[in-house]
Amino acid sequence: MLSKSAARTFFVAGTGVCAAAFLGLTFDTLAKVPERSKAAQMTESVRRGHDLWTDNNCMGCHTLLGEGAYYAPELTQVVNRRGAAWIKTFLKDPEAMFPGKRKMVRYDFTDRDRDDLVAFFSWVGEIDTNGFPPTPVYRMTGGPAVGAAPMKGTPPPTFEQVCVACHALGGKGGAVGPALDGVASRYTTEKLHTWLADPQAVKPGTAMPNLGLSEADRGALVDFLMLQK
Ligand code: HEC
Ligand code: HEC
Structure with a gap:
């Protein structure tokens, strides 16, 4: 049994040590915040993207840094996962x-709004979160042509960030649409242009969306696709 005064000393000393440890760790954490949150990279565009994020209540459906609602995907690493071009096309x-399959709201954002949102997501993705969220293992549901030869030429950024989500080429890519190996032997330049400009007009009801590609983007894509003989 402790005597009354020993118990008091024990209590006071214990409280003192724990309080000191608590203050020390708090101070240490706060000192690391600017570094870990990449505060220096918080540009005007990032701030505007943040305001769009809060004003439109995106958190009503999404989580960011684990906070928010669980109806829609976690977005902390969305730029790593999808790429800027994909996100801008998607937000449009x-x-x-994803015709008929998806529930994401269509907002009337301007190009600048979309740039700001991507800047905000890029910044969030750079925060040192001690490894949150863990990298998921993606499983392919099929798709790439068996024994496909490597792709020819260098794909334009749009191809790598948007098209590969649904199409495989050279053995890699998504399985929503057909593999694009040998597409140049099935299509002419004109037919590819018409298709990419508005797939729905060529084949009403097709699962390939109208991606709102610019003339320049389409040109680069068609040049690249025509190399895939
Ligand atoms: C009503 C619920 C809802 C709201 C509000 C909402 N989203 Fe979404 N969002 C979704 C769903 C559901 C998906 C998954 C794709 C789909 O089903 O369309 C999604 C997907 C996304 C994706 C692609 C994620 C991925 O990995 O594929 C981005 C980026 C995104 N949302 C951004 C936003 C932004 C920015 C806002 C606010 C301006 C917002 N969302 C508001 C429901 C919502
Ligand atoms: C959301 C998924 C999706 C995305 C993104 C997508 N496609 Fe498609 N694509 C499809 C589907 C599904 C088809 C099959 C259409 C059909 O036959 O109804 C298709 C068909 C095609 C075809 C015809 C292929 C053939 O062998 O007949 C070409 C070429 C093509 N897409 C190119 C592209 C390019 C280039 C991009 C990027 C700018 C792209 N697609 C983005 C889903 C997608």
């Missing part, structure tokens, strides 16, 4: 990218 018209 989410439904077009």
Whole structure:
């Protein structure tokens, strides 16, 4: 049994040590915040993206840094996962990218709004979160042509960030649409242009969305696709 005064000393000393450890760790954490949150990279565009994020209540459906609602995907690493071009195309018209299957709201954002949101997501993705969220293992549901030869030429960024989500080429890519190996022997330049400009007009009801590609983007894509003989 401790005597009354020993118990008091024990209590006071214990409280003192724990309080000191608590203050020390708090101070240490706060000192690391600017470094870990990459505060220096918080540009005007990042701030505007953040305001769009809060003003539109994106958190009503999404989580960011683990906080928010669980209806829609976690977005902390969305830029790593999808790439800037994919996100901008998606935000323009989410439904077009996944016809009839998706529930993401279509907002009337300007190009600048979309740039700001991507800047915000890029910044969030750079925060040192001690490894949150863990990298998921993606499983392919089929798709790439068996024994496909490597792709020819260098794919334009749009191809790597948007098209590969649904199409395989050279043995890699998504399985929503057909593999694009040998596409140049099935299509002419003109037919590819018409298809990419508006797939729905060529084949009403097709699962390939109208991606709102610019003339320049389409040109680069068609040049690249025509190399895939
Ligand atoms: C009503 C719920 C809802 C709201 C509000 C919402 N989203 Fe979404 N969002 C979704 C769903 C559901 C998906 C998954 C794709 C789909 O089903 O369309 C998604 C997907 C996304 C994706 C692609 C994620 C991925 O990995 O594929 C991005 C980026 C995104 N949302 C951004 C936003 C932004 C920015 C806002 C606010 C301006 C917002 N969302 C508001 C429901 C919502
Ligand atoms: C959301 C998924 C999706 C995305 C993104 C997508 N496609 Fe498609 N694509 C499809 C589907 C599904 C088809 C099959 C259409 C059909 O036959 O109804 C298709 C068909 C095609 C075809 C015809 C292929 C053939 O062998 O007949 C080409 C070429 C093509 N896509 C190119 C592209 C390019 C280039 C991009 C990027 C700019 C792209 N696609 C983005 C889903 C997608």
